[in-house]
Amino acid sequence: MSAGVVTRLSTLDRFLPVWILAAMLLGLGAGHVIPGLGAAIDAVQVDGISLPIALGLLIMMYPVLAKVRYDRLDTVTRDRRLLLPSLLLNWVIGPALMFALAWLLLPDLPAYRTGLIIVGLARCIAMVIIWNDLACGDREAAAVLVAVNSVFQVIAFGALGWFYLSVLPGWLGLPQADLAVSGWAIARSVLIFLGIPLLAGYLSRRLGERARGRDWYEARFLPRVGPLALYGLLFTIVVLFALQGAQITGRPLDVARIALPLLAYFALMWTGSFALGRGLGLSYERTTTLAFTAAGNNFELAIAVAIATFGVTSAQALAGVVGPLIEVPALVALVYAALGARRLFSPHVSGSDRVRQA
Template structure:
């Protein structure tokens, strides 16, 4: 199979107008969703009724619009390079699957069963905990290309990390989420959880692989085919994200208007988790002398979340208007500004980091 230079795929991840100001667009989408949910509640009730097997069809279509272009960029051929530089990959796997889900669960329980116990009802607290668990157990796959490019990370290694992460997610996401939800005494509907994993990871990943093969076969020697294809679909992905936010906050409009402070409460553990995971991974990479072009994406992939999957599973498990869905949507609001601040921090510390790092 022909291969595409990773720099061409990361070129498609360059920040355009929408991506550069994504936090602003998300904020505007939230305002629009809340406004529409208040003035047209009947419309959102109708949209909420369009579901099959606990999966809301409008939201499913929008999430597929987000995920599919990103899955095309995954290069399974890059897995052959896993053994070349194992340190960064080891850190990525350990943090994403052995640390991050459990620290997020711990923070969720700490804040909503202890520190915020007087501010939310026990039933609502369980919903928020479930949403935060789903967010923490879904490590980023797509936006990593953007963060890597912004830190001038090693593009080939980033592709290895993303490919391995996606394969692990197919097998590990559902069991980890089920275990953590069970630990927090929340009933786990396994059928819906597994269906969501298949719908939002396995199928898009398979379609992305097929599309990639077709593009490479038709492009022959043209190594820019995949970069051009994903760049052309990027507006669809961003618009899918914004439309999903509008819908989700439309479904949650009454809660947001009646309890605006709830958004801030949900943001607190997410922000602490994000900065904590980044510093842990970045410090470990520094101590292990991992070069900056590998260490920076390694820390960022552990910090960022696959919020599309988290939102989809929250909706499937607990419903469109649930507290769990709201918690995952707050993750969308928090993620972009937090990640941009961490990219800036990584770039500022590049010199000192590279002076120490060696394989």
């Protein structure tokens, strides 16, 4: 990555890997050192939803969705070069790739394999917005693709789980597994983790511009709320790793085995999607958005489904928990890879390509 790109990032963004590593270590350390911390955090929930995690995700997503220019969304929905490849990558290639990697690299660990297949079915609707924004992707395109993923998630998750865990293994002569998942549980996850911040972001822009004008909203309001996204991300990471610190530190070899297919998945999905976007002639911003929305996963949903189906201490749930442990540093690295690859595209200005001020 060129020095020019780095200097255009804010101080908070520039040292993002340091903050994230510190948050991961803080969470792991707190969960390991403070007896009962994970259980205490997990106990603060309503209808099976962890309030600390929900709070972190909502704080994380609101500022980015408040930045979206909702009057430009129609330019995204008309772009079939973006929408159709995104659907193919998310709902055909992504689950199939995770299925193949899980069977290839974990042939002797059926419970972890099942957990990873569930992860592959849960397409990202949360943290991908942060990675896309850090990489200067198209915010409006990300909002549309995340919304499309959310709708497909409610409709297709249960059917795809049945296909990849029961039907396809049977066709291939492999052992089969069952997945019982409530459609309401999926819809509830989408409504809370996407619907609430999306509505808040839309109302902020609509009411803010109406009351004070667009110049005030983008020059004064957004810079004030912008840092909350990364604060929310770091808080979420601390909570996630505090909750599962004992399992992660207590099973290092298992974590390493689970990490291999996850690393391969992120690398293959992101690189392939980025190359596809460039090959289709998409701009840097939309190519970046295509790549991150294809590579990310909704680990919150995957963990919830694994716990509801197999139990909180199950190996399937641990496979989902390891997901953020691998995803966070992997996608941070891919943010820098995207910024470094920016020089491969023709320079132009787009509405979502805003330079962060230090």
